[in-house]
Amino acid sequence: MPDLWSPVDVGRMRLRHRLALSPMMRNRALPDGSPTPLDAEYFAQRASLGLLITGGTQPSADGQGFLLSHGCHTDAHIAGWQQVTKAVHDAGGHLFVQLMHAGRVAHPDNTPHGRAPVAPSAVAAGVGIHTPSGNQQVPPPRELSTEEVCATVEDFRRAAAAAIEAGADGVEVHGANGFLVQQFLSANANHRTDAYGGSVAGRTRFALEVTEAVAAEIGADRTAVRLSPGLRGFGIDEGETGPATYTHLVRALAGLDLAFLHLTHHGDEALLTELRTVFPGPLLLTRPGATIEERAADVETGLADLVTLGRLALANPDVVTRLRTGAALNTPDPATFYGGGAEGYTDYPAL
Template sequence: MTAFRALWSPTSVGDLRLKHRLAMAPMTRDRSTPEGVPTELNAEYYAQRASMGLIVTEGTQPSADGQGYLLTPGLHTEEQVAGWRKVTDAVHAAGGTIVIQLMHAGRIAHPANTPHGRQPVAPSAVRPSGAMFTATGPREMPEPRELSTAEVGATVRDFRRAAAAAVDAGADGVEIHGANGYLVHQFLSSNANRRTDAYGGSIAGRIRFAVEVATAVADEIGAGRTGFRISPSNPNNDITEDDTDALYTALVPALAPLNLAYLHVLHGGDDDLLRRLRAAWPTALVLNRAGADLADRARDVANGLADVVTVGALALANPDLPERVRSNAPLNTPDPATFYGGGEAGYTDYPAL
């Protein structure tokens, strides 16, 4: 179809060579082992979707304290690295490219969801509103423990080690999750970060953790294998940004000199800010317009606003989405009841053409 022609040209994203520009967005699926180890079922799921130009995996905790949800994968033990190796081997065997998203949940957590049972950690001891799903049902999230200045530095090193572990596991790169109300985003925000040290207060202080994490990861595995995700004005997980425009027009130029492989933007609706971030970013921009139809996303590539576009639920429900789009075939409908947890149903049993 003419509307989608812009999607099908190959492109380079840092060191990654993509066969086209339609990518799979990161989506938590809660199907790892209780120890955070990816399984053969996870490998099958990702391999089924290897025809996507790029797969960005579900959020993966870089440390034990980074876990927030039930049955999410990690990258801080040998067993987890071995589990991820099964996934990356399967995706590569099917001709795909895969990066692992590193996600520290911070205060969006409950001790019942972790093997260690510890209090969640965060920039500040500010309890988020809302409940967390646990094995015994929804439970109010507790007040987190504020990370000391020394612990903030240790958390940066956790991201560095997890990035090295991702490469050891065969991943083509990593994406740092700086969005959706998780730890990096918590440092950026004005309500979750009430610190008075060098990591709080002014915008320069609040972006410091994000820049240090990106710098450490890029130094460890190479900037050309490192992506960074942001979600300007996204209130998810009880986040407030009183200064979105000033915040991101400071953060993005601070990240730009690193020459990361890409910036992944979850679009919050401010087209003017998006265009200015695009102009300030020197490498590939990956765009996720949640809720937009595929034709609109393709136009973002055609008009130069994005180099690659990501889709979530459509990739979840259509393992062969690029083929379906190319041939104008009908699409499977996602089943929200099976998004989180469970087995094959709603995970690996969506039919291909």
């Protein structure tokens, strides 16, 4: 059986081990959403993880929800990401850009355009997020028309093309954590009566169309999807239909020959096992709060092909070396997780 340190083929990549950098928003983009040389340094420092996934990156102006989040839909964004991908490749790593439309989890004060957030339905998330004037409740979103839903699919397609133009190794469609794709999946956030709502097939249509569009644009072997079945955050409540929704969706995704499926586990072990059975391709697992031994066990039992590291990698740019040698680990500082400059971003010491 494989272990954490055995190689694995994922999409077009030959990875030297089974660890990957978990996507983590660090909110250090320029005001227009462009990556900076500091971002290039941050990801290059962690290139020994092999597969690096960026934090949530908006595929359009309306996709932005948070302050100083990255974008991938303008020439300036492409130029910024080119700095990052070159630095990562020069250091021996691979970079997937995670495309994330925040949907209703957004505030007009956080965006240059100041428009109301958009969503499958005009149902507020009922949560607060950080804005320039402090924590504020997100406002009720505007429901996307059917035509706008189709246009949003095209936004993902164009953003995926931009990521590849910038030198990325692939794109991860963010269908998790309560953002737009998961809002379509969740019956309590999606009250639509058109082809994108109602039944399980209707609520999964947007996720599938986005994934198919991205795969058609850049190749299925450079396309991945992240899902978080059972999430209870940002106002999401998938209810009794949740497991059936994900089984239907993952079975459809399995037919696309994706680079990998990324699951964030929220406690339903039976569903996780079922989805592993349904999806025969490479599966990347994020198990929040798990020990390194528990992550290793997921690989050794075949439940996952790869596992992510989040805060450990955030605080330890050389986390692979530290884990291999049993060296002490730096402690992450939550006060510097979001926003700011080099402190808490690129200044954690290596061995």
